Amino acid sequence: MKVRKNVAISDSGFLFNPSSGDSYSVNPIGQEIIQMLQEEKSELEILDYILKEYMIDKNTVEKDLYDFLNMLKNYKLTE
Amino acid sequence: MEKKQYERPIIKSLNQGLMNKFGSRTEYTPMTHIDGCAVKDLLEEYGSPLFVMSERKIRDNYRNTKRIFETRYPKVQFAWSYKTNYLNAVCNVFHQEGSWGEVVSRFEYEKALNNGVPGNKILFNGPDKTDDDLRAAIKNDSPIHIDHLDELYRLTEIATELNVNPRVAIRVNMDTGIYPMWDRFGFNYENGQAWDAVNKIMANGKLKLVGLHCHIGTFMLAPNAYGIAATKMADLAKSIKNRYNKMVSYIDMGGGFASKNTLKGSYGLGADSVPEISQYAEAICSALLNAGFDNDELPYLYLETGRALIDDAGFLLGSVISNKRLSDGRRATILDFGVNIMFTSFWYDHKISPAQEFGQHTEDSVLYGPLCMNIDVIRENVTLPPLKAGDQVVVHTVGAYNITQSMQFIALRPAVVMIDMKGEPHVIKTKEVLETLEKGEVLPDYLSKFSL
Numbered sequence: 001m002k003v004r005k006n007v008a009i010s011d012s013g014f015l016f017n018p019s020s021g022d023s024y025s026v027n028p029i030g031q032e033i034i035q036m037l038q039e040e041k042s043e044l045e046i047l048d049y050i051l052k053e054y055m056i057d058k059n060t061v062e063k064d065l066y067d068f069l070n071m072l073k074n075y076k077l078t079e
Numbered sequence: 080m081e082k083k084q085y086e087r088p089i090i091k092s093l094n095q096g097l098m099n100k101f102g103s104r105t106e107y108t109p110m111t112h113i114d115g116c117a118v119k120d121l122l123e124e125y126g127s128p129l130f131v132m133s134e135r136k137i138r139d140n141y142r143n144t145k146r147i148f149e150t151r152y153p154k155v156q157f158a159w160s161y162k163t164n165y166l167n168a169v170c171n172v173f174h175q176e177g178s179w180g181e182v183v184s185r186f187e188y189e190k191a192l193n194n195g196v197p198g199n200k201i202l203f204n205g206p207d208k209t210d211d212d213l214r215a216a217i218k219n220d221s222p223i224h225i226d227h228l229d230e231l232y233r234l235t236e237i238a239t240e241l242n243v244n245p246r247v248a249i250r251v252n253m254d255t256g257i258y259p260m261w262d263r264f265g266f267n268y269e270n271g272q273a274w275d276a277v278n279k280i281m282a283n284g285k286l287k288l289v290g291l292h293c294h295i296g297t298f299m300l301a302p303n304a305y306g307i308a309a310t311k312m313a314d315l316a317k318s319i320k321n322r323y324n325k326m327v328s329y330i331d332m333g334g335g336f337a338s339k340n341t342l343k344g345s346y347g348l349g350a351d352s353v354p355e356i357s358q359y360a361e362a363i364c365s366a367l368l369n370a371g372f373d374n375d376e377l378p379y380l381y382l383e384t385g386r387a388l389i390d391d392a393g394f395l396l397g398s399v400i401s402n403k404r405l406s407d408g409r410r411a412t413i414l415d416f417g418v419n420i421m422f423t424s425f426w427y428d429h430k431i432s433p434a435q436e437f438g439q440h441t442e443d444s445v446l447y448g449p450l451c452m453n454i455d456v457i458r459e460n461v462t463l464p465p466l467k468a469g470d471q472v473v474v475h476t477v478g479a480y481n482i483t484q485s486m487q488f489i490a491l492r493p494a495v496v497m498i499d500m501k502g503e504p505h506v507i508k509t510k511e512v513l514e515t516l517e518k519g520e521v522l523p524d525y526l527s528k529f530s531l
């Protein structure tokens with residue numbers, strides 16, 4: 001899964017999709033995930049990264065990541 | 080290297096967000112402590128969910144309300160509305176503050192007596208008083224507030240039989256410009272029923288008419304309606320005086336002042352938009368003072384204020400069971416308490432705060448209870464930080480009616496704790512267990528055995 005290249009995200013977590021004109025707010029961990037997706041990292045790599053960086057268990061991350069990626073798809077931010 | 084604190088990744092559409100300008104920051108400011116007690120510790124000690132009452136808040140509310148009325152009218156007496164919250168500890172805080180009792184059923188009446196309220200300081204309201212209830216009230220010299228003609232006749236018969244003169248008031252209903260009009264209780268003012276009831280009482284001479292009572296509605300957002308009601312009550316009192324040369328000793332204005340809750344569908348948060356107590360007080364007191372009573376005959380003003388004195392002194396603490404994504408993309412959070420113990424979630428959008436610190440980001444969510452039924456919705460739409468299983472929340476302004484109207488359904492009901500003036504928690508009702516539930520159940524012998 002890839003996030004559209006033209007989707008712009010600011011340091012403060014403000015995300016803008018020029019194709020639709022819609023804007024979103026994303027929390028810091030969400031920003032990191034979107035960045036990794038734009039760098040074409042795989043879901044597995046992202047999962048590993050989160051487990052390494054954050055105090056959290058694998059089941060929770062899997063569930064939350066799955067949900068987050070679905071929301072990106074829902075908002076038509078992926079290609 | 081120290082790992083970072085995790086927060087679920089969230090993305091929120093701002094196009095939607097702009098519409099929702101009342102998802103204000105105050106809604107999700109974390110509430111980690113109540114009167115100095117950590118929410119986390121309370122839940123660990125007493126289990127989740129848990130009702131918490133703040134004694135400090137109750138006393139503050141009472142003293143404040145009493146002061147507001149007493150600075151406007153010289154003779155004020157409060158009677159605690161038992162049905163609003165009849166946990167003995169709660170009632171006794173009010174009684175310690177000087178409040179009498181107001182009851183609408185026999186068991187509430189017994190509760191007030193057991194709590195030590197003198198019989199002549201318990202106002203007995205309600206449409207359903209049995210002969211036995213009436214006899215008990217007569218014996219204890221409690222003012223009986225007559226609801227309908229059948230009760231008036233019955234009470235007259237009992238008084239004749241016992242050869243006593245019970246103290247009574249009549250409940251009056253009236254048009255105060257408020258819709259719907261509460262005309263099912265008591266005698267109507269405009270169509271002459273109330274005056275007729277007065278004449279019947281005066282004619283038979285058996286009952287001592289000591290007061291007039293009304294309760295014009297609940298969560299009344301128009302203080303002016305109380306002004307109209309007080310004026311009509313005063314007019315009735317003056318008519319009695321003119322016709323019979325007898326002055327009633329009190330006018331009881333009932334309850335109904337709005338609490339700091341947000342009615343569903345209303346614009347803005349309740350805490351900012353409901354009238355102040357002083358507005359109700361001003362309306363009532365100026366109507367009574369301007370009614371033209373002789374100074375030495377000014378009636379007492381009785382008040383049966385319920386929700387406005389207790390609602391914001393009650394909190395419900397609970398925990399997140401799980402998160403879901405609904406088929407339409409909305410976030411759903413499942414909590415460990417349901418509408419069975421939060422009856423008022425059917426008409427209020429209760430304020431809910433997380434009980435732990437969070438980042439800046441929030442998302443819109445629907446909050447469900449744990450009951451296996453579709454109507455178990457605590458909030459249809461609330462803006463909260465991302466909550467995960469095990470996180471804790473505080474529901475605000477649940478001190479009125481939730482405990483007394485709670486149902487035992489699927490889940491056992493939680494404990495209730497009161498935090499005292501020094502910040503010490505006390506259990507004032509223990510958590511239900513299976514035995515609580517089965518007390519009173521009888522299993523016929525022939526059903527006691529089976530083989531599967």
Ligand SMILES: Cc1ncc(COP(=O)(O)O)c(C=O)c1O
Pocket residue numbers: 160163181204294296297298333334335336383384385386387479
């Ligand atoms: C007779 C009477 N008095 C007092 C109250 C207390 O009302 P509130 O809690 O709205 O102040 C009620 C509530 O229904 C009532 O019926």
